[in-house]
Amino acid sequence: MTDLTEHEVLVRPRAAPEAPAGRTTGWWAMVLFISTEAATFAAILASDFYLRFSAKGSWPPTSEKEPDLVLPTTATVIILVSCLPMLLGSLAAARGSRAGGLLGTLGAFAGGVAFLVLQIVDWLSEWPDSTVSKDAYGSLFYAITGLHAAHVLIGVGMLAFLLVSLAVRRAAARPRGPVSLVAMYWYFMGVVAVAVYVTVYLSATLWATR
Template sequence: MSVETDDGHGHGDGHHLPAVEDWPKGFGEASWWPFIAALGGSGFYVGVALFVLGRGSEPIINPVIGPAVFVLSTVAFLTGLYGWLYHAFIVDFWGGETTDYGFPLKLTMLLFLATEVATFGGGFVYYFFIRAGAWENLPAIVAEGDVLSTLVIANTLVLIASSITMHYAHHALLSGDRTRFVRLLGATLGLGIVFLGGQVYEYYEFIVHYGFGLTDGAYGSAFYGLTGLHGLHVALGAVLLSIVFVRALYGHYSAERHVSISTVSMYWHFVDVVWVFLVVVLYGGAIL
């Protein structure tokens, strides 16, 4: 299947959808980059498990194997992610946006978000287990109720505001108001960066001023594991927003051609909802 760009110029026999004009050649509409990224991501857990098996007074395996698997998995994950993002968002940057084919393209993002729900779900299951059975010797910041600080609340409002601006940016594009679309998209990106800065500052406050770190009990591992994972997702979302914002400045999107905006919007709303759930469960639930 091939699609012409706005200017009607294709590559060779036609312009293929950027997500499928991909490696390996000759496989039609198949793309292996997401599978490589998924393989690397799953290797993180394997590496951690092997690392645990290699520790202790009587290690089961060589202690070097776990870190080696983790490093190789990181390389595979970053390689797959680079190939995926490059071919989906960057390789045909100057050609404009492909036609929106509706649900099939959005289904891909929905399936990806389903895997993300499973990933975060595993972290929350761990938290609920320690909340029920290992809830003692809490760090002072949690025991005193300071974990739910004004900074956390302000950062939450910033992220919620970014979801609102993203929604209305997409709505403005569909309405043909390009100027409002670009401004709101830029505001969304700015708010996302502010949120990341707030989270870094929050970590600084918790670690330096309160002495609350990753190794402070089961709650510390759950807290930094879940909030850190979410922060990585927000950072990825900021990268995607940066790409579509620059493309928006070049006029690549319209009411008929907005595939990237639709999928990035779905992803951004997802990370916002996850954060609200994190605040309620991880911050609010810790002090109850």
């Protein structure tokens, strides 16, 4: 076996590095984060039902204003619909389309902002009939909706950062990874929005009419 000279070693073509198999570290990190937050929401929503079944008398209490379904229904529909452009943007990014990823992210961002605005309007409509310190119902109402709104705000921040990254081409080389990760979180926000709507608004209204 002949030894290679220094020149041969330098000019010898190197094998291209193999792409890592399986899911990326970012994907597993997002799954772990979503799983943790899902457990948090499950616990706080379960506490609502626990106190509801333990309460003596009506729920919501007669001193509380019955939830208005117009605003929360509209907000829930908006955040669910915003998952569609996020999905389309994620699929476009998977094909290497930066423009498609940008448009899909922009649609989801607009939906998130609209949801937060409607949530604030809903809080203002409930106040001061329902307050945080008035009773258990009011505390849970603002705790659950506030927790969800805070997570939506985090998602809007992710979307805003992604928009900037795509716009200045920082994520243009590999748009699939960043867009798909943010999309996972946004789908989770849509699922939580339905759970919060059913627990806090819809079931409370049906329970009050029993």
